[in-house]
Amino acid sequence: xxxxxxxxxxxxxxxxxxxxxxxxxxxxxxxxxxxxxxxxxxxxxxxxxxxxxxxxxxxxxxxxxxxxxxxxxxxxxxxxxxxxxxxxxxxxxxxxxxxxxxxxxxxxxxxxxxxxxxxxxxxxxxxxxxxxxxxxxxxxxxxxxxxxxxxxxxxxxxxxxxxxxxxxxxxxxxxxxxxxxxxxxxxxxxxxxxxxxxxxxxxxxxxxxxxxxxxxxxxxxxxxxxxxxxxxxxxxxxxxxxxxxxxxxxxxxxxxxxxxxxxxxxxxxxxxxxxxxxxxxxxxxxxxxxxxxxxxxxxxxxxxxxxxxxxxxxxxxxxxxxxxxxxxxxxxxxxxxxxxxxxxxxxxxxxxxxxxxxxxxxxxxxxxxxxxxxxxxxxxxxxx
Numbered sequence: 001x002x003x004x005x006x007x008x009x010x011x012x013x014x015x016x017x018x019x020x021x022x023x024x025x026x027x028x029x030x031x032x033x034x035x036x037x038x039x040x041x042x043x044x045x046x047x048x049x050x051x052x053x054x055x056x057x058x059x060x061x062x063x064x065x066x067x068x069x070x071x072x073x074x075x076x077x078x079x080x081x082x083x084x085x086x087x088x089x090x091x092x093x094x095x096x097x098x099x100x101x102x103x104x105x106x107x108x109x110x111x112x113x114x115x116x117x118x119x120x121x122x123x124x125x126x127x128x129x130x131x132x133x134x135x136x137x138x139x140x141x142x143x144x145x146x147x148x149x150x151x152x153x154x155x156x157x158x159x160x161x162x163x164x165x166x167x168x169x170x171x172x173x174x175x176x177x178x179x180x181x182x183x184x185x186x187x188x189x190x191x192x193x194x195x196x197x198x199x200x201x202x203x204x205x206x207x208x209x210x211x212x213x214x215x216x217x218x219x220x221x222x223x224x225x226x227x228x229x230x231x232x233x234x235x236x237x238x239x240x241x242x243x244x245x246x247x248x249x250x251x252x253x254x255x256x257x258x259x260x261x262x263x264x265x266x267x268x269x270x271x272x273x274x275x276x277x278x279x280x281x282x283x284x285x286x287x288x289x290x291x292x293x294x295x296x297x298x299x300x301x302x303x304x305x306x307x308x309x310x311x312x313x314x315x316x317x318x319x320x321x322x323x324x325x326x327x328x329x330x331x332x333x334x335x336x337x338x339x340x341x342x343x344x345x346x347x348x349x350x351x352x353x354x355x356x357x358x359x360x361x362x363x364x365x366x367x368x369x370x371x372x373x374x375x376x377x378x379x380x381x382x383x384x
Contacts (some may be wrong), residue, residue: 009366011185011319012359015253027241029268037215038237040082042244043196048249050198051174054205056242058212061160061182063233065130066093068156068178068197070228071204074099074127081121082130082158083113084328084346090132091327092159100336101328102126103328105343110282110346111135111353113145113293114345119151133162133172135323135355136188136291137284141167141176147175156180160195163188164254164289173198183239188253188289189246191239212271256360257290263364264293264356267371275303276378290358292323297352297378306352306379309374319357326350 027038039057046055058064074080076098082090084103091101104121107114111134117128129148131139138155151283159165160182162172173179179198183191199205207228210217215230267273268280277298282288297306310320326346328338340347356370 001357002297006317006369008317009357009362009369010359011321011355013358013361014185014190014246015249015360016190016242017147017245020242023241023245024238025133027238030237031238033237035234035240036237038240038244039235042191042235042240042247043243045247046198047172047198049173050179053174054199054202055173055196056199056208056212057191057194057196057235057243058233059235059239060195060233061180061184061187062089063155063231064180064195064197065090065158066184067094067208067233068180068213069093069097069099070127071199071207071320072128072154072156072178074154077125077273078127079123079125080128080130081113081118081126081158083134084326084343085111085134085324085350086132086327087160087300087324088132088327088330094130099126099127100159101333103338103343103346106346106349108345108349110137110139111349112137112139115140115147118147122151122153126153128153128156130156132158132160133165135281135294136162136165136289137282138162138165138167138172138287140323141170145176156216160184161187161291164288166287168287171268173277176266183243185244188257188291189243191235191243191246194235194239194243207209221352227373253360254289256362257358258285259361260358260364260367261285261290261293264358264371267368268295270371270375271374272379276375276382278378285301291321292321292355293358294323294353294355296349297354301383302378303383304382306354309354309377309381312377313370313373316377318370321355322353323355324350324353 078099079102080094081102094101104117155177157179159172165172183194211230212233214226215226217225279296
């Protein structure tokens with residue numbers, strides 16, 4: 001009796017429909033490939049989604065944070081509080097503008113920055129806070145902005161992963177200060193590469209446009225001036241057309257992600273898995289967009305490292321990811337004075353966090369396959 005091997009299940013895979021593919025072909029045929037009408041159309045739709053706030057699109061969800069810091073006037077000698085458990089871009093942008101990141105340890109349950117620790121880290125040089133909605137689970141916006149307002153700080157929300165999430169019923173992006181969103185292919189909607197920045201008023205939006213393209217301001221047919229030092233951060237119309245095809249499906253995609261997350265919890269509620277000591281994410285089905293499903297391995301109870309678990313899952317045809325190692329332990333940040341033991345919760349979780357496959361095209365059978373393989377592998381390597 002022959003058996004057919006199951007196809008490889010990746011960590012993530014975008015769902016792009018034929019209408020979008022055909023729309024990209026139309027843009028290619030139009031001859032207008034760089035920033036143009038499609039980018040403006042996407043900005044208008046994103047602005048409508050964010051309650052009419054000004055939105056500008058960019059070629060990444062990294063430059064958006066840097067530009068927000070520049071608009072806020074943050075630079076040399078300033079400090080910006082952020083989390084050590086994020087993609088390194090979150091703190092790299094602080095260094096890029098000449099400021100210093102100040103890390104605050106995380107909450108072990110939400111894995112987001114511990115808001116109770118922030119005020120102790122504020123100094124006379126503190127100018128801003130960059131919180132991160134890890135895996136799409138939103139930081140407590142009420143507590144965050146109460147701290148920011150009390151101390152006169154700007155907030156740059158690293159909402160790269162939380163499009164479609166909400167806090168207390170308010171869409172992420174519809175309120176607050178600066179909100180930076182990513183459209184990388186692993187996000188809940190994509191423009192292939194890209195991002196957007198939600199701002200407070202048209203003055204900030206105009207300045208963002210200058211920073212987006214070399215600081216240039218054009219007037220009339222031939223007038224040109226450069227008032228600030230900008231970069232090359234514009235989004236192409238080709239990419240924008242992908243986003244225009246994706247955005248209408250955001251709620252559908254997120255509904256499917258929630259269904260898959262529930263399936264994971266159902267599978268992991270089995271006694272054979274519960275006894276392994278794995279830490280599961282908060283069961284938030286009201287506010288999170290379930291960008292990722294992340295577990296934390298019980299390192300003290302295993303005789304295998306995370307890499308070995310990942311390798312065995314890969315051999316079983318299942319992709320996984322690490323989101324993320326603790327930022328302050330990278331060489332660049334060690335050279336600035338951080339060391340092992342500075343943020344023990346982020347360090348432990350950074351060593352053991354594991355992202356499991358989660359994307360709209362998955363099925364409940366895929367979830368069951370992941371749960372079964374993971375349970376078997378962890379049981380074999382359990383010290384108990």
